[in-house]
Amino acid sequence: MTDQALITQFQNGESKEAAFTQLLKSHQAQVFFQIKKMVLEHADADDIAQAVWIKVWNKLDGFKQESAFSTWLFRVAYNETLNFIAQKKRLKTQSTQNELDHGLEHPASQDALKETAIQIKLERAIAELPEKQRFVFMLRYYNAFDYEKIAAITGTTVGGAKANYHQAVKKMTSMLEQA
């Protein structure tokens, strides 16, 4: 069944849960990994993804299908992720920021110790990218979304989305090249 048919089924009130579950099954992994690439922490990604899908459940009745469901879904995910990051930034004190920086430089966990220096550098570079650039880059590089779709998701122009992508690549490359 197509997304369109499932949405119509949901909006008509015919076995809403079944239609919603189908939509969830089709898109949840893609949305979750996009969010996780943004926030890195599994627990944070889980919280955001739950919030995204609850919002989808609450707002799907009013979705007019003027755009693809996936575009709308990623737009919800984009807004939720940015809200979460902004909230977290407000809560962070200078001392905790220093601890996090220290943690990135000297990873304590076994997995982190196994990582190569280049991977740590990349994570650091990704973390330092502005949220919009990071989101655009992940959508384009890992999900291969076209720029029209990315522009619709992030509320920018096609040119703006391309510029964001290139800026992200440039910054990450330069960070990796640094000794």
Added chain:
Amino acid sequence: MSLINDMNDMNDMNDKENESISKALEEALKSFEAKTKQVSAGYFDQFELDLMQKIKAQKQTPKRAPIITLFLEHKQYLVAASLIFAIATGFLFFNNPEKNTTTIAKVELIEIETLPDELIEAYVNNNEPVAEVEWNSAIEAAGTNLISTNQ
């Protein structure tokens, strides 16, 4: 139509050429993806269960919004009714003659009862000469009247 398709293909090719990234970055991004894609077995099934539970709990929680909406829709009637009630209560309170009399009487009673003896004495002392003068004038007037009557 094919011209548009060709142009789109060319745009895609240009985008891909412009998006060329260094080998080192590509390798790092591959590792990054592998790391972020690590989830426990059955994670998404559990996610679905948790989510549906939350949605069901949300449905069972009574919404307060309709009450607020109802209040907002009929706000003007509630305000008007409150005003009428306040005016009516005020009118009845201030125009009750029995209550007014009682209040005044009570006030007078309280004033007399609460007057201290010293104050009464002071009042009498201060007003005695005046009273005497008034009394004398009255006697004199009466005397004059008697004299004139006798004459």
